[in-house]
Structure formats: structure tokens, C-alpha cells
Amino acid sequence: MTAKMTMLEAINLGIKDAMAADESVILFGEDVADEQGGGVVKATAGLSTAFGERVRSTPISEQGFVGAGVGAAIGGMRPVVEVMMANFLAVCMDQIVNHAAKIRFMSGGQTAVPMTIRTMSGAGFQTGGQHTDWTEAWFAHTPGMKVVMPSNPADAYGLIRGCIEDDDPCLFQESMPLYWVPGEAPVQGNVIRLGEANIVKEGTDVTLITYGRGVADSMAVAQKMAADGVNAEVIDLRTISPLDNDTILNSVAKTRRAVVVHEAVRSFGVGAEISSRIHEQLFSDLKAPVQRVASSDCPTPFCKPLEDAFLYSQAEIEHAIKATLD
Amino acid sequence: MAKALSKETHLAMYQKMSLIKQNDDQIQFEMKTGKLMMPYYSARGQEVIPSAVSVNLNPDDYLVTIYRGIHDSVAKGLPLKDLWAELAGRDTGTCKGKGGPMHITHPETGVMVTTGIVGSGIPIATGLALSSFYKKDGKVTVTNFGDGASNIGAFHEGLNLASVWKLPVVFICANNRYAEHTAYEMGTACDTIAERAASYNMPGVRVDGNDPEAMHAVAKEAIDRARNGGGPTLIEAMTFRFCGHNIGDDSHYIPAEEMAAAKEADPLPRYRQWLQNQGFATDEELTAMEANIAEEIKAAKEYAYSCDFPGVEELKRDVYAYDLA
Numbered sequence: 255m256t257a258k259m260t261m262l263e264a265i266n267l268g269i270k271d272a273m274a275a276d277e278s279v280i281l282f283g284e285d286v287a288d289e290q291g292g293g294v295v296k297a298t299a300g301l302s303t304a305f306g307e308r309v310r311s312t313p314i315s316e317q318g319f320v321g322a323g324v325g326a327a328i329g330g331m332r333p334v335v336e337v338m339m340a341n342f343l344a345v346c347m348d349q350i351v352n353h354a355a356k357i358r359f360m361s362g363g364q365t366a367v368p369m370t371i372r373t374m375s376g377a378g379f380q381t382g383g384q385h386t387d388w389t390e391a392w393f394a395h396t397p398g399m400k401v402v403m404p405s406n407p408a409d410a411y412g413l414i415r416g417c418i419e420d421d422d423p424c425l426f427q428e429s430m431p432l433y434w435v436p437g438e439a440p441v442q443g444n445v446i447r448l449g450e451a452n453i454v455k456e457g458t459d460v461t462l463i464t465y466g467r468g469v470a471d472s473m474a475v476a477q478k479m480a481a482d483g484v485n486a487e488v489i490d491l492r493t494i495s496p497l498d499n500d501t502i503l504n505s506v507a508k509t510r511r512a513v514v515v516h517e518a519v520r521s522f523g524v525g526a527e528i529s530s531r532i533h534e535q536l537f538s539d540l541k542a543p544v545q546r547v548a549s550s551d552c553p554t555p556f557c558k559p560l561e562d563a564f565l566y567s568q569a570e571i572e573h574a575i576k577a578t579l580d
Numbered sequence: 581m582a583k584a585l586s587k588e589t590h591l592a593m594y595q596k597m598s599l600i601k602q603n604d605d606q607i608q609f610e611m612k613t614g615k616l617m618m619p620y621y622s623a624r625g626q627e628v629i630p631s632a633v634s635v636n637l638n639p640d641d642y643l644v645t646i647y648r649g650i651h652d653s654v655a656k657g658l659p660l661k662d663l664w665a666e667l668a669g670r671d672t673g674t675c676k677g678k679g680g681p682m683h684i685t686h687p688e689t690g691v692m693v694t695t696g697i698v699g700s701g702i703p704i705a706t707g708l709a710l711s712s713f714y715k716k717d718g719k720v721t722v723t724n725f726g727d728g729a730s731n732i733g734a735f736h737e738g739l740n741l742a743s744v745w746k747l748p749v750v751f752i753c754a755n756n757r758y759a760e761h762t763a764y765e766m767g768t769a770c771d772t773i774a775e776r777a778a779s780y781n782m783p784g785v786r787v788d789g790n791d792p793e794a795m796h797a798v799a800k801e802a803i804d805r806a807r808n809g810g811g812p813t814l815i816e817a818m819t820f821r822f823c824g825h826n827i828g829d830d831s832h833y834i835p836a837e838e839m840a841a842a843k844e845a846d847p848l849p850r851y852r853q854w855l856q857n858q859g860f861a862t863d864e865e866l867t868a869m870e871a872n873i874a875e876e877i878k879a880a881k882e883y884a885y886s887c888d889f890p891g892v893e894e895l896k897r898d899v900y901a902y903d904l905a
Contacts, residue, residue: 278714280710280714308714310745312741313737313740313741313744315737315740315741317703317733317734317737318703318706318734318737318738318740318741319703319737319741320703321700321702321703321704321706321707321734321737321738322703322704322706322707322710322738322741323707324703324704324707325644325692325693325703325704325705325706325707325708325709325710325711325721326707326708326710326711326714327707328692328693328704328707328708328711329642329692329707329708329710329711329712329715330711330715331710331711331714331715333707348697348700348734349700349703349704352695352696352697352700353693353695353697353700353704357685357693358898358899358900358901359678359898359899360675360678360679360683360685361674361675361679361683361685361898362673362674362675362676362677362678362679362685362898363676363897363898364674364675364685364686364687365685365687365692365693366901397899398899398900400900420901421900421901422900422901496900
């Protein structure tokens with residue numbers, strides 16, 4: 255029997271191993287030190303005890319401490335900064351978009367910002383409009399940023415280490431609904447290079463392109479439809495930007511059908527970019543237009559029936575696959 | 581009472597002031613003749629502040645400044661040839677022509693960040709000081725900004741964090757009385773910027789930023805405090821800008837008598853005369869110093885125009901650590 259671990263445990267272990275491996279890795283954010291509880295979901299529990307003043311709880315001051323992360327990174331550190339909820343990134347957009355992302359380019363390569371920003375989000379907890387957004391499209395649209403989103407504990411370990419070792423600013427988005435789901439434990443020391451998608455399931459009839467919580471949902475639908483004779487390939491992007499074009503295009507060239515699945519709202523999202531790239535490169539090979547499955551184009555509602563209706567569903571994935579097969 | 585400054589320190593400050601002033605004159609001249617095409621925020625009138633600060637800094641101390649900050653970088657030691665090549669957008673510029681006047685960067689002289697976003701450099705300076713805390717490298721970070729920046733959130737968040745963590749950073753506000761086109765009183769609720777330091781439990785000092793001796797004394801105390809583990813200081817240096825917010829701004833919102841009085845009190849000729857009165861230098865010696873500076877700027881300018889523009893491959897370079905495909 256293989257060892258199991260939750261994604262939270264895997265992220266914690268990844269940061270811990272990165273801090274043990276490299277003294278320049280420092281960690282800060284709201285309540286991250288053990289005295290304050292080791293993070294609101296305890297993602298950083300034990301790290302301040304292990305690494306002392308390399309781990310600091312900050313005031314509720316995202317512009318201040320993310321900006322401090324930018325400066326510390328320019329000064330030669332590798333800060334891992336926790337912005338508690340993805341929506342709070344809006345509070346410090348200037349530091350990320352105007353500074354972290356652009357400083358290498360604007361300085362002609364003289365300075366760089368090897369900072370990892372961890373954040374979490376995800377519908378299903380009735381946290382309403384300001385605690386549930388996904389922001390990957392905001393930052394993927396910003397040249398200079400990298401955007402990463404794990405779908406399982408082993409990848410979460412390898413990808414957080416990949417972000418921390420990366421020489422450019424990375425946004426590491428964690429899906430709250432996946433935090434406590436056990437999965438295969440990571441191999442310690444296994445660092446996943448950014449920009450490489452993972453083919454989770456090989457197939458021949460349609461390619462499902464997804465990331466984060468969309469991977470488990472896509473796999474569930476793929477397995478269900480296998481019974482009906484539909485053999486779907488499932489790609490877990492892992493890194494959203496830079497996008498692994500080759501893996502996507504090679505797969506769709508083979509299956510000639512594609513569905514993009516993400517929890518973020520549909521319009522102007524990552525699905526639109528992927529769909530566009532597929533159409534640009536493979537238009538004449540496609541047997542059907544690329545389909546998108548995403549959440550509704552409205553702020554996340556509070557009450558359960560509306561939240562459920564807002565969020566994409568496995569039924570919608572199934573429906574989209576069938577639309578490509580018609 | 582601060583110890584009287586040496587003749588050498590006075591002349592070093594004047595040298596920087598003259599360099600800043602002449603460099604500004606030449607940039608404005610080149611823009612008017614159409615040879616430089618760029619946004620420019622002149623610091624004419626504010627020469628004393630970075631000159632008096634930088635003689636207290638080590639070459640490897642960190643500087644974070646803003647779009648009205650070329651004078652800060654020049655005072656810190658930024659090589660003129662690299663600067664001019666950047667202003668001209670050439671591939672030999674400090675940022676290979678990819679940053680421009682609002683993003684001058686030159687780590688060899690400690691010029692770490694120039695930002696075009698008001699107030700944003702303040703948390704970044706705090707972070708550079710944090711890196712010095714961890715690396716125990718003994719460096720002090722100095723960050724310059726204007727009075728307008730003290731009304732933006734980044735100012736308050738950066739000062740608070742720097743004080744909570746007691747970091748080696750000095751916050752220097754050049755209060756030139758106008759935030760873009762808006763007079764101080766129209767946009768700032770408190771009488772002084774310095775008093776805002778009280779909110780963050782750090783020393784806040786208001787000083788005549790056009791008085792080299794006074795500015796030097798305040799800067800030295802703050803830099804020494806930071807270097808010795810005493811934490812941050814906020815300095816409000818009172819000054820005036822002679823050329824509006826940016827080139828092309830006619831300063832119509834500044835009462836004519838206020839502008840006339842400020843120009844009448846131009847710190848440069850005043851200091852020049854004072855140095856002679858003190859017997860620190862003769863008119864001839866200062867004229868020779870100024871002529872050397874003029875030659876250096878002329879050479880930098882000629883060098884810049886002789887260089888090439890960067891190739892389009894630079895669009896794929898420095899986005900990430902590796903080149904884009």
C-alpha cells in the first residue's frame with residue numbers, strides 16, 4: 255500500500271524541505287507563524303518552530319508585505335509569501351503586476367523577483383463573492399508571471415518546490431476543496447519543473463484539458479463515459495502560465511476533439527485562450543469546435559442552491575464531451 | 581549641534597548638486613531639440629536632498645527611488661554614460677533601453693529600483709532592508725518619494741512593517757508642496773508629513789531640504805541609526821520643484837509669487853556663494869569643477885547617441901530568466 259497524504263500536508267512538507275535546502279527561502283504572511291496558529295488552514299504549521307525568524311506573521315497589509323517580498327527577492331532572498339485568499343490579491347495588484355512581474359524586463363535583466371505567492375480559493379464553502387474567485391487569468395495575462403495550480407498532494411509538493419526554485423515570480427493557487435483529500439504521498443525531494451503538463455489518462459476520442467479541482471471531476475466523467483465506449487484523454491496542466499502548448503496540441507491533434515474545464519468563470523478565461531490556440535493551430539483537424547466548461551459569469555453567490563448552480567458540474571463536462579461527439 | 585562638516589564633504593555635496601543641475605539642464609535641452617523622446621520629471625530645485633544623503637551612504641547601500649529620481653541615482657553614483665544611453669533608449673543603457681527614465685536600475689551602484697508608481701517603492705525598500713537583516717550585510721536602504729506619496733496606502737503599510745520589524749531603512753520624503761498639480765493643503769490632512777511617523781513609532785524629522793548642512797545632519801543621523809540596528813526614520817525634506825510636474829507643465833496652479841520666491845532662493849547659487857565665503861573654494865575652482873562636469877555629461881551624451889538601439893530579440897528576453905521561444 256502506498257503512503258497517503260493530504261494536499262495541505264504535502265504543501266507544508268514542500269515548503270519545509272525547500273527551507274531546509276536553501277537558507278535564502280523565507281516565509282511570511284498573515285498568521286503563518288505557530289504562535290498565530292501556523293496559518294488559517296495550518297498550511298505552515300510547525301515551520302516557525304523549525305526555522306525561527308525566517309518565518310514571520312505579518313500585519314493585515316498585503317500591499318506592504320507583498321511589496322516587502324518583491325524587495326527581499328531583489329535583495330537575494332527567495333520569499334514565499336502567503337496571501338490568505340485569492341481575492342486579497344486585488345489589494346496588492348500593483349506590487350505583483352507593476353513590480354514583481356516586470357522588474358526583470360524593465361531592468362534589462364539586472365534584477366529579478368524569485369518570489370512565490372501562495373493563495374487559496376474555491377467555491378463550496380458558502381464564502382460568497384469576496385472569498386471565492388480564481389485569479390489565474392488575471393496573472394496569466396501579465397507577462398513575467400508564472401501561474402501554477404496543483405490537483406493532488408504529490409504534485410502540490412513538487413510544484414511548490416518548483417515555484418520556490420524558479421527564478422521568476424510565481425503565483426501558486428491552492429484549491430480549498432482539495433486540501434483535505436488524501437492522495438498518493440510525494441517522493442521527498444521530487445521537484446516538478448514548471449511549464450510541464452501531465453497526461454493523467456491517455457485516450458483517443460476527446461481531450462479534456464483542465465487543472466486544480468477540474469482534474470478529479472474530469473477523471474470521474476472520463477471513467478463514467480468509458481463505460482459508454484468514449485475513451486477520453488485527460489491533461490492536468492499543473493502550470494497555467496507558461497502553458498504547455500506541445501502537450502495540448504499533440505493530444506488534440508490525436509483526438510481531434512477538446513473540452514477545457516476550469517472552476518474560474520467562463521468569459522475571458524484560461525479556457526478561451528486554450529480554445530483559441532487549438533483553433534489557430536488545428537482548425538482543419540478538429541471534428542468539432544472546442545467546448546468550455548466553467549463557472550457562471552457572475553460573482554460567487556452565498557446561498558447553497560445558488561452556489562451549486564454557479565459552480566460548473568460533472569454533468570456539464572459530460573454534456574460538453576457529448577457536444578464534441580455529435 | 582552637529583559637528584561642522586569638512587571642506588571635502590561640502591565640496592563633494594556641491595559637486596553632486598552641480599552634476600544634478602547640469603544633467604537636468606542637458607536632458608531638458610535634448611528634449612527641446614527633439615533628440616530625447618521620453619517622459620521627464622525634472623528635479624531642478626531639489627538638488628540638495630540626494631547630494632546631502634548620498635555622501636553618507638556606502639556604494640553598496642541600496643536606493644529605491646521614483647520617476648522624479650534621476651537626481652537620486654546620479655547622486656548615488658550611477659555612471660552617466662549608462663544613464664544617457666538608457667535615456668536615449670540604446671542597448672548600452674542601464675536597462676538595455678527597456679526601462680527608460682522611470683525605471684533606471686544599476687545594482688553596481690546600489691540603484692535597485694526606480695518605480696513609476698507613486699508610493700510603491702516604500703514597501704519594496706522595506707523588503708530590501710529585510711534582505712539585509714537576513715544576510716547581515718550591513719547595508720542601509722534609502723528610499724525617496726514625494727509628499728503626494730504619503731497619502732497612498734503603500735506609504736503607511738511600508739512604514740508600519742519597517743517599524744514593526746525594525747529594519748535598516750530611511751524614508752525620505754521630498755516635500756515640494758505639490759502632488760502633481762495639487763497643492764499640499766488640498767490633498768494632505770495633516771500639517772506635516774514628518775508627524776505621520778508618530779503613527780508608526782519611528783522618528784519623524786522635518787528639515788530644510790535646501791540647506792546642505794541641515795540635510796546632511798538629519799540624513800546622517802537616520803542612516804547611522806538604521807545601520808546600528810535602531811530601525812527606520814521618516815525624513816520630510818522641504819524643497820520646491822522649479823519645472824512643474826513634468827516637462828510641458830506650465831505650473832499654472834502655482835502662484836507666480838510662490839514660484840518667484842522659490843527660484844530666488846535657488847539652493848545652488850546660494851551654496852556656491854557660501855562655499856566661497858567660507859573660503860572652501862574660489863570662483864575659479866568651482867568654475868573648473870563645473871566645467872569638468874559639463875565635459876563628462878557631454879561625453880556621456882555623445883556616447884549614448886553613438887550606440888545602437890536594442891534588437892527586437894529583446895522582446896523575448898528578460899520576460900523570464902530564459903528567453904522566450
